Amino acid sequence: MGLTGLDIFKQLPKTNCGDCGVPTCLAFAMKLAQKQASLDQCPHVTEDAKAALEGASAPPIKLVTIGDGERKLEIGNETVLFRHEETFHHPAGIAVLVEGSLGEEELAARVAAVGEASFERVGQTLQLDAVALQGEGDAFVKAAQVAAEKSAVPLILMNEDPTVMGKALEACGGKKPLICAATTENVEAMAALAKAHACPLVVKGSDLSSLAEVSEKAQAAGATDLVLDSGAREPSQVLANETAIRRAALRKRFRPFGFPTITFAQADDAQDELQQAASYLAKYAGIVVLRQMEPWELLALVTVRQNIYTDPQKPIQIEEGLYEIGSPNEKSPVLVTTNFSLTYFTVEGDVEASRVPAWAVVVDTEGTSVLTAWAAEKFTAEIIAEKVRAFDVASKVEHRKLILPGHVAVLSGKLEEELGQEWQVIVGPRESSGIPSFLRTSWPS
Amino acid sequence: MPFETPVEKWASAVNTVTIGATSAEGGTRASTVTVGGDTSLPFLQFEGKTPHRPVIAMEVLDVPPEEWPPPMAEAVGDVSDDPAAWARKAVDEFGADLISLRLVGAHPDQQDRSAEGCAQTVTSVLSAVNVPLIIWGCGQADKDNEIMPRCSEVAAGENCLLGTAAQDNYKTITAACMADGHKLLAEAPLDINIQKQVNILVSEMGLDLSRIIMYQATGGLGYGMEYAYSIMERTRLAALAADRMLSMPLLALVGSECWKAKEARSPEEVVPEWGAESERGVAWEATTATCFLHAGTHILVMWHPRAAALVRKTIDSLMSQEA
Ligand code: SF4
Numbered sequence: 018m019g020l021t022g023l024d025i026f027k028q029l030p031k032t033n034c035g036d037c038g039v040p041t042c043l044a045f046a047m048k049l050a051q052k053q054a055s056l057d058q059c060p061h062v063t064e065d066a067k068a069a070l071e072g073a074s075a076p077p078i079k080l081v082t083i084g085d086g087e088r089k090l091e092i093g094n095e096t097v098l099f100r101h102e103e104t105f106h107h108p109a110g111i112a113v114l115v116e117g118s119l120g121e122e123e124l125a126a127r128v129a130a131v132g133e134a135s136f137e138r139v140g141q142t143l144q145l146d147a148v149a150l151q152g153e154g155d156a157f158v159k160a161a162q163v164a165a166e167k168s169a170v171p172l173i174l175m176n177e178d179p180t181v182m183g184k185a186l187e188a189c190g191g192k193k194p195l196i197c198a199a200t201t202e203n204v205e206a207m208a209a210l211a212k213a214h215a216c217p218l219v220v221k222g223s224d225l226s227s228l229a230e231v232s233e234k235a236q237a238a239g240a241t242d243l244v245l246d247s248g249a250r251e252p253s254q255v256l257a258n259e260t261a262i263r264r265a266a267l268r269k270r271f272r273p274f275g276f277p278t279i280t281f282a283q284a285d286d287a288q289d290e291l292q293q294a295a296s297y298l299a300k301y302a303g304i305v306v307l308r309q310m311e312p313w314e315l316l317a318l319v320t321v322r323q324n325i326y327t328d329p330q331k332p333i334q335i336e337e338g339l340y341e342i343g344s345p346n347e348k349s350p351v352l353v354t355t356n357f358s359l360t361y362f363t364v365e366g367d368v369e370a371s372r373v374p375a376w377a378v379v380v381d382t383e384g385t386s387v388l389t390a391w392a393a394e395k396f397t398a399e400i401i402a403e404k405v406r407a408f409d410v411a412s413k414v415e416h417r418k419l420i421l422p423g424h425v426a427v428l429s430g431k432l433e434e435e436l437g438q439e440w441q442v443i444v445g446p447r448e449s450s451g452i453p454s455f456l457r458t459s460w461p462s
Numbered sequence: 463m464p465f466e467t468p469v470e471k472w473a474s475a476v477n478t479v480t481i482g483a484t485s486a487e488g489g490t491r492a493s494t495v496t497v498g499g500d501t502s503l504p505f506l507q508f509e510g511k512t513p514h515r516p517v518i519a520m521e522v523l524d525v526p527p528e529e530w531p532p533p534m535a536e537a538v539g540d541v542s543d544d545p546a547a548w549a550r551k552a553v554d555e556f557g558a559d560l561i562s563l564r565l566v567g568a569h570p571d572q573q574d575r576s577a578e579g580c581a582q583t584v585t586s587v588l589s590a591v592n593v594p595l596i597i598w599g600c601g602q603a604d605k606d607n608e609i610m611p612r613c614s615e616v617a618a619g620e621n622c623l624l625g626t627a628a629q630d631n632y633k634t635i636t637a638a639c640m641a642d643g644h645k646l647l648a649e650a651p652l653d654i655n656i657q658k659q660v661n662i663l664v665s666e667m668g669l670d671l672s673r674i675i676m677y678q679a680t681g682g683l684g685y686g687m688e689y690a691y692s693i694m695e696r697t698r699l700a701a702l703a704a705d706r707m708l709s710m711p712l713l714a715l716v717g718s719e720c721w722k723a724k725e726a727r728s729p730e731e732v733v734p735e736w737g738a739e740s741e742r743g744v745a746w747e748a749t750t751a752t753c754f755l756h757a758g759t760h761i762l763v764m765w766h767p768r769a770a771a772l773v774r775k776t777i778d779s780l781m782s783q784e785a
Contacts (some may be wrong), residue, residue: 062610079712099692099695099699100688100691100692100695101692101695101696120695129465130565136735138684225467226464226465228465229465235742251779251782252776252779252780253505253507253779253780253781256505256506256756256780257467257506257507257508260467260503260506261465261468261508264467264468265465265468268468269468271465286746287739287741288744288745288768288772289772290773291745291748291749292748292749292752292772292773292776293776293779295749295752295753296752296755296756296776296780299691299752299757300756311737311738311741312735312736312738313736313737313738313741313742313745313746314736314737314741314745315737316725316742316745317683317725317742317745317746318682318749319750320684320725321683321687321749321753322683324684324687324688324753325688325753327688329688329692350607354611358582359681359685359686362685362686363685365720366685366723370722377542450601453571456570457571458571
């Protein structure tokens with residue numbers, strides 16, 4: 018979405034004074050376009066030109082930060098409609114609704130539970146991102162104070178009364194909660210609070226037109242970091258609105274919609290809620306708010322998010338090393354594979370299915386599959402032999418047999434040479450799906 | 463000023479394909495299943511039409527898995543070693559739109575069941591239920607070339623969906639499909655170019671493109687789901703952009719992929735932090751299916767009746783006109 022050198026040149030003084038360190042304004046513009054220079058290196062640029070250039074080069078969807086400290090949530094700055102076009106950049110936040118009417122102890126426990134929920138998957142720690150606190154009047158203010166004190170994750174303060182919100186913000190003491198929400202009725206007052214407390218603000222419409230209006234008013238009143246709520250709660254309408262917002266921001270650079278969004282999964286049953294939330298994660302939500310937090314629900318949801326936000330150009334990798342599948346012993350087979358997570362998990366699953374426990378020598382191939390890694394010389398006889406030594410495979414097993422993926426059978430001679438004469442390399446099946454029958458028939462147990 | 467949603471003007475639509483044949487059409491099915499025809503990205507009602515809702519095929523195996531996670535064993539119950547009874551239960555109790563029969567028992571490493579035995583299974587399932595059938599071989603190319611022609615023959619006229627034709631093994635099954643009036647499942651391993659190639663190969667044999675459904679390999683949630691998701695999304699975009707070789711409806715295997723995952727299988731004693739076993743596998747399967755709906759899948763092949771019910775509800779809500 019960058020400007021061309023010529024677009025930038027039009028805004029420069031065109032005096033060719035050279036103070037920027039480049040002989041001409043045009044040359045400087047070209048450098049700017051390539052992001053090799055920054056505008057403040059030209060001391061003569063006018064304020065108007067600066068504003069125009071900054072506006073035009075701003076990302077189509079603003080990056081919005083919620084909360085402060087280690088667990089702050091950053092959402093937005095998305096650049097594409099489909100993950101294969103580039104990648105989705107900032108994983109959506111998952112928030113859990115907490116009732117402000119709960120007793121102090123229960124409230125503190127619930128808030129703590131949201132912060133503590135954590136899952137390990139393929140070397141990543143997957144967590145929840147925010148507590149969405151809901152309530153009325155003084156009880157809400159009090160709850161906000163308790164939650165702000167006890168919560169490891171940022172807060173979303175849900176109350177539409179500006180007076181109550183003002184007190185709640187005071188009670189939170191500068192932790193930059195997300196104010197939720199500004200509507201047609203209260204937008205000026207809410208935007209003023211957002212400005213005064215330097216907090217992000219949800220703008221809520223009853224449809225897309227009213228959302229655009231509230232967004233413009235909030236910005237006019239000085240709120241800079243917005244999160245959009247189209248008001249839709251039915252899945253088909255949420256999908257339509259989320260798509261419209263993302264398209265308008267990216268394709269039309271429609272400024273009122275140049276922000277991340279917030280969605281609410283509404284079902285009473287956790288399974289139904291999970292399906293809604295998964296839908297919203299797939300299609301453009303910046304934040305998904307849940308009512309429940311069943312462990313299996315959260316596990317599925319953080320995994321959906323991990324999958325959807327994986328960079329298609331950077332496959333998920335696992336750490337290299339010697340892995341145990343089942344409980345292998347000194348007689349168990351040793352298989353070699355790569356550290357592309359999908360490759361490894363497929364092998365792991367198929368070894369488990371064979372019910373023959375095994376060792377897996379996982380070689381760092383920068384997350385590429387067996388054939389790709391071999392073609393790129395990241396999975397050579399030398400590298401494999403080096404890893405077999407580095408992971409001290411010989412100390413784990415009595416035998417000296419190594420099972421090589423069938424696709425790289427060509428490596429077997431060289432690999433035996435590299436490993437030394439006591440080792441024997443066995444060519445395994447080409448596809449992982451052949452592992453169960455291979456292990457059952459060709460591995461003496 | 464009222465906001466106007468940016469609408470894409472697509473050049474084309476996904477093919478419309480019907481599976482199954484009633485007696486008027488030369489088969490014995492009570493009803494048929496039609497998928498495809500979409501003129502927009504999935505479920506975008508402001509942009510185009512989804513004339514046929516995505517459907518759920520329940521999978522039936524000729525030989526039950528050796529080790530089923532308890533929630534699956536419980537759901538299928540004592541019919542798991544009787545494909546006909548299992549299929550009947552899937553239709554009557556689980557609400558299957560179609561039955562997806564997989565002849566795993568034919569695999570040489572399994573029971574190495576004969577072509578005749580497989581054909582008998584097909585016949586018994588056809589007579590047990592009156593919904594359309596998807597029939598898969600065992601995945602071993604040579605064996606499938608042996609059993610599928612016979613299975614196709616005994617189902618002649620029923621307009622089944624037969625799988626699969628792959629880049630290096632497509633001739634036998636394509637010929638059987640053409641001879642017996644079936645639809646063809648064309649398979650490619652998460653690769654759009656190979657998928658196109660398979661479609662070209664089978665069409666060069668004389669099979670009309672309108673008789674193909676594509677299966678591009680599936681990864682379950684957490685195990686490559688995003689690859690399948692993006693391949694399907696790209697395929698839908700290609701179909702809407704009028705790429706004739708990628709305009710066929712899509713099928714995804716959800717049940718078998720998901721129930722392989724340790725997140726679905728592990729007993730609660732082993733992973734108490736993952737919560738109730740009775741819910742976890744169902745959640746895993748349903749969530750994968752939901753993601754695939756957004757990527758553009760037309761036929762979801764599922765295992766657990768509760769997961770299927772959840773997905774049916776999701777389809778209802780996404781197709782809802784109230785919006
Ligand atoms: S300092 Fe500014 S005005 Fe001078 S040459 Fe560089 S860009 Fe042009």
